[in-house]
Amino acid sequence: MALRRQVEFRFLAEPTHVNFGGKVHGGMVMKWIDQVAYACAAGWSGLYCVTVSVGTIRFRHPILVGHQVELVARIVQTGTTSMQVLVQVSSFDSKGGAKQETNHCIISFVALDAEGQPAAVPAWVPQTDEDRFLEAYARKTKAFSQEVEQDMLDFYKESP
Helix, strand or coil: CCCCCEEEEEEECCHHHECCCCEECHHHHHHHHHHHHHHHHHHHHCCEEEEEEEECCCCCCCCECCEEEEEEEEEEEECCCEEEEEEEEEEEECCCCCCEEEEEEEEEEEEECCCCCECCCCCCCCCCHHHHHHHHHHHHHHHHHHHHHHHHHHHHHHCC
16 A cells, blocks of 8 residues: 555535634534545554644635635654644635735644554655654644643643
């Protein structure tokens, strides 16, 4: 089986995806992000995967009803049982207009075996300068996430 490092989803933003302001719900975008990232992680590992964390998602530009939406997910770092997936979301008006990135984030997944235990994933090795940059970005995002999570745990451990 050939490993697939990248997965792309493309579709139109529909009226059922938008809020009262006429823009796609942030929660809907997060659902799409999780779906494309899952497809990428499962495609890479060949196993069922679970989301562990989503890091630094920021909504920079709205997605409007009728716009074409493109989500690109790719493996940017692997551990023994985990994968870091970069998801980039962009949109554009089909009737004209430049494509713009609406947001991006790193999602961590762990692969599971048939018993639901963490399972080994194939290693991914960066090949280009961009690959090395994105792997470092994923590592920084993961380290930051772990640091702030520990801060939260420590705070509540010490609270009365």
